Amino acid sequence: MTPERYQKFQQVLNRRQLDLTVITEDVHKPHNFSAIIRTCDAVGVFAIHAVNSRSSMPIYNQVAKGSEKWVACHTHTNIESAVSDLHQQGLKVYAAHLSKQALDYRMIDYTKPTAILLGAEKSGVTQKAADLVDGHIIIPMLGMVQSLNVSVAAAVILFEAQRQRLAAGLYERVHLAPDIYEQMMFEWSYPEVAASYRQQEKPYPRLGTKGEIIIS
Ligand SMILES: C[S@@+](CC[C@H](N)C(=O)[O-])C[C@H]1O[C@@H](n2cnc3c(N)ncnc32)[C@H](O)[C@@H]1O
Structure with a gap:
């Protein structure tokens, strides 16, 4: 070396950043999952949480470009365990969820310990997950389609978190x-x-x- x-x-x-993370809820397409990990690495996320209630999750190396080596992944078989683990660690969990009560994602203070929950490609965030979290956030959509690709949504929200954390000096000390x-x-x-x-x-x-x- x-x-x-x-x-x-x-x-x-x-x-x-130990207190900024992502929960993926049955995000099952390897290229989406790997793209999320790649963004997490770029933003400085230390570890992510994957809920795989349906199957195990292979990582698609071509998309992650090796970032899966640098971002730890904790797996859970159900959403309750993932959310309760993070609540116990003092994080607020926000679901990126296209619900009526969702707040614009830029209204959240991501300098506080935060987890972003992302839903499955087709079905989105489950009702169970939506009920367990501390709030819902939405990226405003002004076009014809209703939602973004899940990895794109992750990137938009995580780079807002990075922007806020950079401004707050959170990348200037070791966590x-x-x-x-x-x-x-x-x-x-x-x-x-x-x-x-x-x-x-x-x-x-x-x-x-x-x-x-x-x-x-
Ligand atoms: C393709 S979307 C799922 C669409 C699904 N039909 C629904 O109604 O939720 C996959 C995931 O990406 C995230 N997502 C996509 N677009 C979003 C947006 N505009 N605001 C917030 N989250 C979004 C959400 O976590 C969502 O569960």
Whole structure:
């Protein structure tokens, strides 16, 4: 690994936002799911939550361009567990949902801990999910079609969140705890070595200032 690559990992991890995330509710087309992950990486989302009540979700590498390596994905078999996990972590959950009570997505304060729930391609957000969340948001549609592609909707909302967080200086401080930061640096720098340590249930070795492995 080159020093430049090591520095790039540091720059990216320094800006990761722990309290901004996405829940996908049965977004089942791999290219949509992968495009959402790619946007999450660009915005600085640390981890996302995928509810797959129907099937497992393959990631379409051509679209994600490898971003699935940089954004963790927690899977849930039902929407209740995903929303309640995030509520317990203190996040407000807003469903991107074309309902009558939905607010314009620009009215939300995304500098607060926030999760955006996105619905399935055809059926949208389920009634159960719509009832569990803290509010509904909508991207105003002024044309002939009623809705955007789900990955486009995700990008529009997440880049508004990024805009607000940049203005609030939230990308200027590190949000990850030091132990998680070190763990991520090791996993990103040496994925195969990290996998072998995990398999052996051994703690990772430390990294030196230039990213070299220090065996003590
Ligand atoms: C293709 S849309 C689903 C359309 C579905 N017929 C419906 O009525 O919800 C897939 C998902 O993208 C998001 N989405 C698409 N357009 C949106 C918009 N204008 N405002 C908010 N969310 C939108 C929502 O999360 C939606 O569930």
